[in-house]
Amino acid sequence: MTSPTAQESTRLIPVARGNLPALGHAYHLWRHTLEFLDSLRAYGGVVRINIGTLPMYMVTDPELTRRVLTSESRHFETGGRMGDNLALIFGSGVGTINGDGHRRQRRILQPLFNRSYIAAHTDVMRDAVRGRVSGWREGIPFEAAAEMDRVMVAAFLTTLFGPTLPAPREEEFYRLLRTLMKGVMRKTVAPSWANRVMVTANREFDRALARLRQIIGDLIREGRQSPEAAGGVFRAMLAARDPDTGAGMTDAQIADEAVTMLGTTGEAPGTALAWALHEISRNPDIQRRVRSEVDTVCGGRPPGPADLAALEYTRCVLTEVMRHHGPGYLFTRWTTAPVDLGGYLIPAHANVAYSQYIVHHDPAVFPDPQRFDPDRWLPDAPTVSRSSYLPFGLGSRQCLGENxxxxxxxxxxxEIAARWDLHPHRSRPVKPVASTTVRPHHLTITPRARTTGPGAA
Structure with missing residues (x-):
């Protein structure tokens, strides 16, 4: 048990209002997600909510959230309701295991996700993105969240398995992952009794998981039999060795890591990109600045690693998208012992949750948090608290897929800015809906081919 500092004293953990019989706060968390999360900040640094009758301790203070992920992380293992449900999909992948197993897997996988390794795969990733983006039709609107999910799944599958994966298999991966990730959030925020009666949804989840595991297992067997035919990061995973022991990964470990990578690097960046298209399409000045920067840096040629590093303003737009729009909003941990967190006494074996959305919309950290402002991230802008910016987490469990x-x-x-001008298909406000990520509901974008600039048709 950790001890409070001299400035901290034991605080009673309040219970949020709106606790309903049998449901607890699950109804508010599911139906009014962002409004409910925003309301929790008023209770102090830690507040208790109930999922059914199960207590969950929500950390709302940015500094306490940072402690959970960094200096106090030894007391907060991966797990809790969301972590346990993710483990149904990811098995014992690096995102769900703890202790020595986590450290070993991270040592093996880390080289496959550093900047230089990803840079070496930029060409195949870019070709996958271009294959989707160049296929848009002039003036024909598309649903942004679904399309950006597909773009990211295509990009990552190409990086993971190489460019020869058949298109039908790519579409099947997309559908399976959507079913599984939606199921995870449903299982997380619904009371246990409600999950038990969702028979049809649970069967769909189980079928999707079995099919995904079957596909990955087949690919592993094919890769073991013909290593020269395996491509991308997958080939490197088959050959990877623990730098300390020289041991490789078993087929089960490779399957868990492949599924973990697919689940964590598809939907979240896809959702962020959908929100980016929303902000770019509805803000002419932002669109002009992004387009001008892409034209200047790339000059009409395919972007390479050095070009991406030079897209300063474009990166600011994406940074602000991930602050303002999420995409993640709820993550859980499991206490290994009673913990004193800033004077709040949290019991052992408790579900502890933190929220990127709560931290990223704290006005004490990000002034005027409801305003979308990429300029707040420019180098010469007033300093923002990067220690409270956590779209990929912090500490020893920071997302391996960040690069x-x-x-x-x-x-x-x-690729989009070089080819298309984007326009909102409808003028009505876009509603954020919390699923696995905070997704834009019915966001449709109309692309118009550019008529000027290096990328003009």
Missing amino acids: FSWTAMLLTVA
Whole structure:
């Protein structure tokens, strides 16, 4: 048990209002997600909510959230309701295991996700993105969230398995992942009794998981039999060795890591890109600045790693998208012992949650948090608290796929800006809906071919 500092004293953990019989706060968390999360900040640094009758301790203070992820992380293992449900999909992948197993897997996988390795795969990733973006039709609107999910799934599948994966298999991966990730959030926020009666939804989840595991297992067997035919990061995973022991990964470990990578690097960056298209399409000045930067940096040629590093303003737009719009909003941990967190006494074996949305919309950290302002991230702008910016987490469990996600998102925006002017299909406000990520509901974008500039048709 950790001890409070001299400035901290034991605080009673309040219970949020709106606790309903049998449901607890699950109804508010599911139906009014962002409004409910915003309301929790008023209770103090930690507030208790109930999922059914199960207590969950929500950390709302940015500094306490940082402690959970960094200096106090030894007391907060991966797990809790969301972590346990993710483990149904990811198995014992690096995102769900703890202790020595986590450290070992991270040591093996880390080289496959550093900047230089991802840079070496930029060309195949870019070609996958271009294959989707160049297929848009002039003046024909598309649903942004679904399309950006497909772009990211295509980019990552190409990076993971190489460019020869058949298109029908790519579409099947997309559908399976959507079913599974939606199921995870449903299982997380619904009371246990409600999950038990959702028979049809649970069967769909189980079928999708079995099919995804079957596909991955087949690919692993094919890769073991013909290593020269395996492509991308997958080939490197088959050959990867623990730098300390020289041991490789078993087929089960490779399957868990492949599914983990697919689940964590598809929907979140896809959702962020959908929101980016929303902001770019409805803000002519932002669109002009992004387009001008892409034209200046790339000059009409395919963007490479050096070009992506030079897209300063475009990166600011994406940085602000991930602050303002999420995409993540709820993550859970499991306490290994009683913990004193800033004077709040949290019991052992408790579900502890933190929210990127709560931290990123705290006015004490990000002034005027409801305003979308990419300029707040420019180098010469007033300093913002980067220690409270956590779209990829913090500490020893920071997302391994961060470099991939940045590369894929910057490539996608650059490819779109070089070819298309974007316009909102409808003028009505876009509603954010919390699923696995905070997704824009019925966001449709109309692309118009550019008539000027290096990328003009």
